[in-house]
Amino acid sequence: MSHTFNPLTVRHDFPIFRNHPDLIYFDNAATSQRPERVLREISDFDQKQSASVHRGLYELSSHATRRYEAVRDKVAALIGAENGSTIAFTKGTTESINIVANSFRKRLKPGDNIVISGMEHHANLIPWQMICKEMGASLRVIPVTKEGELSLDRLQTLMDHKTRLLAVTHVSNVLGTINPVDEIILEAHLKQVPILVDAAQSAGHLAIHVKKLGADFLAFSAHKMFGPFGTGVLYANPVWAPSLHPLNFGGGIIQHVDFDQTEFLEYPRNLEAGTANVSGVLGLGAAVDYIRTLDAESVIHHEHFLATVFKEKALQEGFIRVMGNPRRHAGIVAFNVNGVHPHDVASYLASRSIAVRAGHHCAEPLLQYMNEAASVRVSFSVYNTADELDRTIEALKEVKKFWA
Numbered sequence: 480m481s482h483t484f485n486p487l488t489v490r491h492d493f494p495i496f497r498n499h500p501d502l503i504y505f506d507n508a509a510t511s512q513r514p515e516r517v518l519r520e521i522s523d524f525d526q527k528q529s530a531s532v533h534r535g536l537y538e539l540s541s542h543a544t545r546r547y548e549a550v551r552d553k554v555a556a557l558i559g560a561e562n563g564s565t566i567a568f569t570k571g572t573t574e575s576i577n578i579v580a581n582s583f584r585k586r587l588k589p590g591d592n593i594v595i596s597g598m599e600h601h602a603n604l605i606p607w608q609m610i611c612k613e614m615g616a617s618l619r620v621i622p623v624t625k626e627g628e629l630s631l632d633r634l635q636t637l638m639d640h641k642t643r644l645l646a647v648t649h650v651s652n653v654l655g656t657i658n659p660v661d662e663i664i665l666e667a668h669l670k671q672v673p674i675l676v677d678a679a680q681s682a683g684h685l686a687i688h689v690k691k692l693g694a695d696f697l698a699f700s701a702h703k704m705f706g707p708f709g710t711g712v713l714y715a716n717p718v719w720a721p722s723l724h725p726l727n728f729g730g731g732i733i734q735h736v737d738f739d740q741t742e743f744l745e746y747p748r749n750l751e752a753g754t755a756n757v758s759g760v761l762g763l764g765a766a767v768d769y770i771r772t773l774d775a776e777s778v779i780h781h782e783h784f785l786a787t788v789f790k791e792k793a794l795q796e797g798f799i800r801v802m803g804n805p806r807r808h809a810g811i812v813a814f815n816v817n818g819v820h821p822h823d824v825a826s827y828l829a830s831r832s833i834a835v836r837a838g839h840h841c842a843e844p845l846l847q848y849m850n851e852a853a854s855v856r857v858s859f860s861v862y863n864t865a866d867e868l869d870r871t872i873e874a875l876k877e878v879k880k881f882w883a
């Protein structure tokens with residue numbers, strides 16, 4: 480049963496805030512905190528039910544297997560996928576994207592191209608750059624406007640009959656821009672181009688419905704949506720799933736092996752070589768359960784509200800420049816304090832127990848578009864409050880007073 484929420488109540492679900500009562504945690508785009516429910520799931524498994532999956536004939540193992548496999552269905556339901564067999568477990572968004580890029584490498588011929596956007600995280604840029612270089616293909620980039628939006632009028636000319644895939648982020652991890660992936664997917668499909676959506680910053684924040692969207696691949700990480708580190712998801716549409724090949728070879732992914740050849744299991748099991756990350760996957764399942772207790776509309780509304788208020792208050796101060804001004808944005812804002820290096824800003828905020836990120840946020844080309852070498856980033860979640868914003872703005876005024 481989902482409900483609207485009060486961030487102060489939600490905060491009680493997260494033990495980190497009991498252990499650090501003064502902490503203002505504004506680094507949610509890097510990783511979110513984990514609620515008790517997720518921590519308990521992992522610890523219960525380790526203490527009471529720990530066993531490897533898929534291979535054991537004893538009860539602990541078959542129980543673990545059933546629970547591990549059930550998480551595929553939970554994740555599928557969260558993102559509106561066809562069913563659990565469209566969901567592969569990975570180490571995170573980075574690995575999910577690398578699996579797709581590795582599989583598409585074999586489909587590339589010299590002269591082909593891959594289209595990405597100018598606001599991609601390095602995880603959704605470098606894998607494509609590497610395979611393009613290796614195969615003599617080119618990487619084409621949808622430009623970004625000064626407002627921090629994609630120049631979609633360029634999309635039609637960027638895609639042609641040699642475009643093999645389009646990879647785009649749902650939400651920018653720097654500017655918070657919510658890209659119109661539905662429109663982008665429609666355009667890509669008109670040209671028969673498959674599309675990968677990087678949902679690292681949208682899963683758990685925005686309602687996603689892959690089937691309605693028509694995404695061919697979708698990637699995200701558990702640790703950014705209240706789940707554990709080292710666990711991620713790759714969704715593949717049933718039409719494209721058979722085109723994905725293992726990135727890692729080894730045990731757990733085979734039908735039959737002899738010294739001459741190997742017959743692999745089908746997707747998604749063929750992508751999960753080695754002993755499975757069972758506690759991570761169960762933790763992901765608990766994170767999905769947790770997300771479902773929150774009303775998706777209220778989550779994005781709350782995070783959007785915090786970002787809007789932060790921008791307004793920061794701009795009122797006159798010494799802060801905010802990067803971009805996208806019409807649709809999530810709870811992420813990048814900014815700079817005039818005359819102060821972003822690392823100094825972040826260090827000062829840290830001395831006031833305010834955790835933010837400073838640097839290029841693994842999106843160096845985007846910062847070039849925006850004419851900034853680096854920036855400070857605040858990113859919000861369900862447990863953040865308007866009072867925390869005010870305390871941060873006060874700390875930024877002190878930064879300006881002492882530094883500039």
Ligand SMILES: Cc1ncc(COP(=O)(O)O)c(C=O)c1O
Pocket residue numbers: 508509570571572573574600602603648650651652677679680700
């Ligand atoms: C938009 C985006 N894509 C991909 C990633 C990579 O995620 P991970 O490091 O969990 O693989 C991140 C991480 O910050 C991100 O923000």
